[in-house]
Amino acid sequence: MTDTTSTASPVPAGVKPLVDIQGVHKFFGEHHVLKGIDMSVKPGEVSVIIGPSGSGKSTLLRCINLLETISAGRIYVHDALIGFKEINGKLHDLNTKQIAGQRREIGMVFQRFNLFPHKTALQNVIEAPTQVKRQSKAAAKLKALELLEMVGLSDRANFYPAQLSGGQQQRVAIARALAMEPELMLFDEPTSALDPELVGDVLEVMKKLAKSGMTMIVVTHEIGFAREVGDTLTFMDGGVVVESGNPRDIIANPQHDRTKEFLSRVL
Amino acid sequence: MVGKDASLELIDAVPVRHPWRWVGAAAILLALILVIQSMTTNPKFYWGTFRTYVFDVLVIQGVGWTLILTASSMVIAIVLAILLAFMRQSDNPLFRYVSWVWVWFFRGTPVYTQLLFWGSIGALYPKIIVGVPFGPELFSWDTATVINATVAAIVGLGLNESAYLAEIFRAGLKSVDNGQMEAAEALGMRRSKVMWRIILPQAMRVIIPPTGNETIGMLKTTSLVLAVPFTLDLTFVTNALASRTFLPIPLLMVAAFWYLVITSVFMVGQFYIERHFGKGVDNVMKAPVKATEVAASAHANPVKTTDGTTEGGKQ
Numbered sequence: 297m298t299d300t301t302s303t304a305s306p307v308p309a310g311v312k313p314l315v316d317i318q319g320v321h322k323f324f325g326e327h328h329v330l331k332g333i334d335m336s337v338k339p340g341e342v343s344v345i346i347g348p349s350g351s352g353k354s355t356l357l358r359c360i361n362l363l364e365t366i367s368a369g370r371i372y373v374h375d376a377l378i379g380f381k382e383i384n385g386k387l388h389d390l391n392t393k394q395i396a397g398q399r400r401e402i403g404m405v406f407q408r409f410n411l412f413p414h415k416t417a418l419q420n421v422i423e424a425p426t427q428v429k430r431q432s433k434a435a436a437k438l439k440a441l442e443l444l445e446m447v448g449l450s451d452r453a454n455f456y457p458a459q460l461s462g463g464q465q466q467r468v469a470i471a472r473a474l475a476m477e478p479e480l481m482l483f484d485e486p487t488s489a490l491d492p493e494l495v496g497d498v499l500e501v502m503k504k505l506a507k508s509g510m511t512m513i514v515v516t517h518e519i520g521f522a523r524e525v526g527d528t529l530t531f532m533d534g535g536v537v538v539e540s541g542n543p544r545d546i547i548a549n550p551q552h553d554r555t556k557e558f559l560s561r562v563l
Numbered sequence: 564m565v566g567k568d569a570s571l572e573l574i575d576a577v578p579v580r581h582p583w584r585w586v587g588a589a590a591i592l593l594a595l596i597l598v599i600q601s602m603t604t605n606p607k608f609y610w611g612t613f614r615t616y617v618f619d620v621l622v623i624q625g626v627g628w629t630l631i632l633t634a635s636s637m638v639i640a641i642v643l644a645i646l647l648a649f650m651r652q653s654d655n656p657l658f659r660y661v662s663w664v665w666v667w668f669f670r671g672t673p674v675y676t677q678l679l680f681w682g683s684i685g686a687l688y689p690k691i692i693v694g695v696p697f698g699p700e701l702f703s704w705d706t707a708t709v710i711n712a713t714v715a716a717i718v719g720l721g722l723n724e725s726a727y728l729a730e731i732f733r734a735g736l737k738s739v740d741n742g743q744m745e746a747a748e749a750l751g752m753r754r755s756k757v758m759w760r761i762i763l764p765q766a767m768r769v770i771i772p773p774t775g776n777e778t779i780g781m782l783k784t785t786s787l788v789l790a791v792p793f794t795l796d797l798t799f800v801t802n803a804l805a806s807r808t809f810l811p812i813p814l815l816m817v818a819a820f821w822y823l824v825i826t827s828v829f830m831v832g833q834f835y836i837e838r839h840f841g842k843g844v845d846n847v848m849k850a851p852v853k854a855t856e857v858a859a860s861a862h863a864n865p866v867k868t869t870d871g872t873t874e875g876g877k878q
Contacts, residue, residue, distance in 0.1 A: 361749055363745055363748070363749065392753060392754060393753065396748070396751045396752065396753050397751065399748065399749055399750070399751040400750075400751030402749075403749075404746075404749040406742060406745070406746060406749075408742055410740075410742035410743060410745065410746035411746075412743065412746070412747075412761055412765075413765065413843050413844050414764050414765055414840075414842060414843045414844065415843065416843070423747075423750070423752075423760070423761075424750035424751060424752060427752060427756060427760060428750065428751045428752055428756075456842070456843035456844075457843065458843060458844060469746075472750070473749075473750070476750060476751060
């Protein structure tokens with residue numbers, strides 16, 4: 297198990313990684329998007345991925361919860377091989393039920409929120425717990441109101457997404473993902489579609505979540521967030537990991553020219 | 564509320580005048596009066612005959628049968644169309660092909676021909692037999708008793724319509740942003756559940772107006788059931804009365820009157836259905852919002868909330 301990031305993690309060495317990405321490649325037709333990614337994330341770790349657009353960072357995130365299927369390599373979450381079953385050295389696709397089961401353990405927050413517009417904030421949050429986990433509506437509502445409180449929106453429970461600002465929508469989306477009690481949260485550029493003055497509220501919620509011990513992989517352009525909250529920082533470019541390690545070290549003292557160049561443009 | 568400041572001078576602008584709109588309105592009104600005058604004074608319309616037959620028992624029964632044919636064939640068509648549209652988007656190639664061929668066939672042959680076929684199915688297959696191919700027969704029925712004229716008319720209209728509606732539903736499903744499917748799947752929802760609970764309700768906004776169109780079209784298409792032959796619908800009854808009285812015009816008016824009444828009622832229904840499926844999207848600022856009620860009661864008494872919110876939280 298090659299693990300280049302473990303040195304930077306505050307989590308004691310020897311702890312098994314929650315997410316283990318090994319030699320992952322992804323092709324879209326002829327287009328080679330991921331060219332051998334190795335990465336691991338320990339429980340409770342906040343792993344931040346930065347890089348120019350087209351570097352493959354979002355694709356990597358989408359591969360972890362099977363919105364894309366990898367072309368080569370392996371992804372393990374909690375020791376479970378994602379997307380496949382290995383029988384006598386041969387990989388077999390998981391069926392839709394098994395895929396849905398794996399996704400339940402992984403929460404995802406999207407750049408464009410993707411709230412269900414025909415449902416109120418509260419209905420958005422209770423949808424999966426009641427429909428997938430078969431929780432009672434009453435129990436799911438109680439939990440949902442706690443989560444909306446946590447993201448600072450308990451007074452917006454009965455608002456439709458169209459009645460909320462972008463920042464509020466994104467916080468509801470975070471609450472919706474948390475309602476399934478995932479062990480891992482993926483954030484795909486969660487603040488990129490927001491007006492600048494709304495970014496702060498969303499980052500606050502993510503900080504709170506990080507402090508509570510949630511394992512998080514965050515694709516973002518918010519270098520400040522990476523420096524303050526990140527346990528590891530991974531810089532990707534052209535489908536490869538250029539460097540990775542302690543965020544404060546990398547931001548202050550990048551080792552590769554490409555990292556230097558990228559940071560000089562975004563800082 | 565912004566308080567009105569005495570020193571604040573509110574704008575009281577003179578609106579742009581539209582004199583030609585008044586001229587146009589006057590011209591249309593005049594034309595309308597002329598049409599009404601010509602219709603009321605022209606004795607060949609036989610309005611007395613119209614009055615005699617418009618509430619005739621046979622005519623009212625015809626209205627009833629036309630409504631039954633329209634409603635039941637649309638129900639069959641909508642159920643099939645949802646199924647066909649889901650199949651068309653399925654990962655399973657067999658489902659996709661079957662759906663495609665169904666639409667191709669039922670849209671590609673005339674509805675009149677299809678109605679003739681269902682009407683004469685008893686002649687083609689006198690008995691319906693369930694059994695093992697080349698083996699023993701398990702059950703059998705007389706085709707004529709199972710597929711009588713009513714069933715033939717409803718099935719014929721419904722299957723034909725399902726092909727058109729399937730395309731409308733498919734367009735509706737495609738109109739929903741891909742991110743909705745991704746978000747729901749990322750939550751661990753199975754695809755069928757995503758389609759039913761997330762995609763279809765949003766697609767309905769787009770699906771309702773053309774489906775209303777199809778329903779009103781179906782109302783008039785029911786007049787083709789004489790091909791079966793089914794002889795109780797509004798058009799057949801008024802035609803029969805016309806040939807009995809030798810007065811076709813007033814009885815055409817009777818039929819037209821009832822079709823117009825039913826269409827108007829449908830349009831009212833469509834308004835409410837559209838409003839239901841537009842919630843959260845159309846006229847969103849008017850949506851009923853009780854922001855703090857749920858949260859407040861949750862803080863006040865967490866145990867009681869479970870009951871309080873089931874009624875308080877608008878579902």
